[in-house]
Amino acid sequence: MTVRVRFAPSPTGQPHIGNIRTVVFNWLFARQHGGQFIIRVEDTDRTRYVPDAVNVMFNSLRWLGLDWDEGPDVGGPHGPYVQSERLPIYREKAQELLDKGWAYRCNCSPERLERVREEQRARGEMIMYDGHCRDLPANAISPDEPHVIRLKMPREGQTQVHDMLKGEVVFENSGIDDQVLLKSDGFPTYHLAVVVDDYLMQITHIIRGDDWLSSAPKHVTLYRAFGWELPEFAHVPLVLGADGRKLGKRHGAISVAEFERQGYLPEALFNFLALVGWAPGEGVDQEVFSREELLQRFDMKRVNLAPAVFSYEKLDWMNGVYIRALSPEALMERLIPFWQDAGLVPYPVTTESLAQLQVMTPIVQERLKVLKDVVPLTDFVFADIPTPAPEALIGPKMTAEQSLQTLEAVRSLLAGVLNWDAASLEPPLRQLCKDLGLKAGQVLGIIRVATSGKEVAPPLFGSLEALGRHATLQRLRRAEDALAASIQQASPA
RNA sequence: GCCCUCAUCGUCUAGUCUGGUCAGGACACAGGCCUUUCAAGCCUGGUACAUGGGUUCAAAUCCCGUUGAGGGCACCA
Structure with missing residues (x-):
């Protein structure tokens, strides 16, 4: 069976470096196995939708050289690749679960749910749905009145998740919530949509961040409920900020677009990202790897278990290594947009200024950590300076x-x-x-x-x-x- | 609070499965060389097996506890 993996972003903002590292692992895994890499947009939360997010994400992936075989823009045999366009499928699957007795309708109000949670908190209990509607007769709640559909999670026993990296992870069913599968607005939640789509799109390996491990048993339960064969799971460690916390909006320059703006080379960032959570091992000290070498050596099973702090310092060093390895001509081509953006070089580059650039490029080459450094380093050549003190x-x-x-x-x-x-x-x-x-x-x-x-x-x-x-x-x-x-x-x- | 995961230099890590080489490399840091400044390059240096208990002739490595860290506990993904 050919390997099929996917990246399933939600269009809620800029893709950050942690997500992208996980994409790099997915891509590497797919490509080295001659498999397919698929992109699916998970836009089932209409309240958090950011219009341009999908394009920004596409651009970031392309910039890094990560190509995909199926997706919203290129289509494919298992489309559509945007979840908001697959609503009928989820409704049908939710109904199937209802019919099989693996799900039930629930019309508890948000207020009641909040009250229940409040009480649970007060008593120091586990916070989860109290099962109020779980055992109501099938016809107690009309399909026409507002309601949600919940997973009827078994109350006893355990659910095991087999993870490629961690092995067998066991969860007590009693601690797993009756997750909402279909919201009252008719949209599925992540949990239903991800399982249905991964199955229908024939995803063989689910490689995702460790933050999903806790919900993995719900997904496993859904596969079982549907009677579907389980995919392989690999929950890869998260990428942490300098403060040791999960990367998020407050962590500053973490979007891929921002790295591009600062003048990091995509091949350097790609190399570096592959090394966040993975190392060749076996006494190999090499750290600078071409894309081809990475494709050859990357080994999913060797991915580290512990979360890694993203080191900008080391990335700067590696970027410098890649800059120095460029031919002067290639470097100059990459530098020109930065000079132009700073207003130092005219837009169509003139012959005179080209001559200057050809002189300056080689002498700044080993002084650059990021391309943008060239601006403060060379501005005096292109613009007048105040008389020195x-x-x-x-x-x-x-x-x-x-x-x-x-x-x-x-x-x-x-x-x-x-x-x-x-x-x-x-x-x-x-x-x-x-x-x-x-x-x-x-x-x-x-x-x-x-x-x-x-x-x-x-x-x-x-x-x-x-x-x-x-x-x-x-x-x-x-x-x-x-x-x-x-x-x-x-x-x- | 409950559940899950994890634990080697400041950081990324090799070594752990298959116990036995001064615990290796890289970034960063410090010193030196080179040198027109800064870089780059070269050389040198310091810094780590969280902790307690086992098992064993021998434990970073195997087992148990503790601590710590991270993640999760929504009609978010």
């Missing part, structure tokens, strides 16, 4: 006068240089350092501040090449003026 223009172990003289010497040298490129700039400047009896760090540091306004900037010679002769000389001149003025002020004649 005079104090910043004084070299280490140097006087203001000495620094001013250095600046002047540099400017007159650079004014006469024949070819304006990094390779032609470096030798004469180094020679100048010697002539002045100064260390390279002293002279170059002054030039750096004068031309970039920064203490920390990309390598100087390339930066000057990209800046151009005109802007370089102009900034040197301005720096001289500022320094001269401050010297003047400090010692009035």
Whole structure:
């Protein structure tokens, strides 16, 4: 039988990194077994529906390179793939359960249910439906009056869930609620819909977050009630935030779209995600894996049991590894949108600015953790800078006068240089350092501040090449003026 | 409160099934080298088997308890 797995998101917001990690496991599992990966939208809660959520989710998956074989957009033989379009199926299945005696109608009011819960809380009892309507005669509640349909969970015995990772997990039936299967608005709850659809869509492996383990026995009971063969379950550990709690809305930059905006590479994020909760083991220390290697080595059975904290620091490191592995041309292509968004580079990239980008890209490459870092690192090349503070223009172990003289010497040298490129700039400047009896760090540091306004900037010679002769000389001149003025002020004649 | 799951450096983890190598790697951190700043790279360093009891010649590894953490307990998914 061919492997069929699914990702079943509800369109209630942005997919976060924890959900996506679970999708990565699903996708890897499907692809390495030559199986199918299916997307099904679980939109049975009309009160929480977010209109654009499905598209955002599709975009995130595509960006990460996770493709699917069946789904709302591509269709497939088991559609529709949106639960709100499958209502008649759920009603029919609920009726079947009613007929078989595995379900019953319940017309308890929300108020009564709340009261019951209140009392249970007060007595420190387990909070669950009290069975008020469970044993009413079949015709006691008319199909025409508002009501819900509940699962008639056996009161005695146990239900076992076989989990690929945890083995046999046993639940006492007495602790399992008579779950609502069909709501009074005619929509199914998750529990009914998920079982019906997973069966009809012939899902063989249900790989989902550990937060579903508690409801797994209800699902197993439903499969039994219908007389359907059980799929394999794998409840994978949750991904926790830095505070050690389940990832949620309050955890900041956790949506995939946000990672994209910050300039993480999809292949790096994919690699990293695969390693959250899984490791190759067997003495293998490798952590950087191509998609193909992951496909080959990933092993569902080796997935960790303990929840993992998502480490942004390590992701940053891995992203840097992937950035450094890119060819300069490929990196530049990825960098351009970030430069443009920051307003540093014009929209159709002009020939001049392309030349600058070609110089800057290789010298910033090993300095980037995320693509967006390129903006603060290189902005001085594309936009004018404020004149640096005079104090910043004084070299280490140097006087203001000495620094001013250095600046002047540099400017007159650079004014006469024949070819304006990094390779032609470096030798004469180094020679100048010697002539002045100064260390390279002293002279170059002054030039750096004068031309970039920064203490920390990309390598100087390339930066000057990209800046151009005109802007370089102009900034040197301005720096001289500022320094001269401050010297003047400090010692009035 | 009740149910379920889990437990190795700060973090991600290898090692646990098939007891016996100074408990290995990575990120982060500290120091050093390199060096035009910052990075990158290289070298060095510190830090972990939650706890109590068994079983055994021998326990991170097997068993029981405790503690801790996470998840769940809706006409949400």
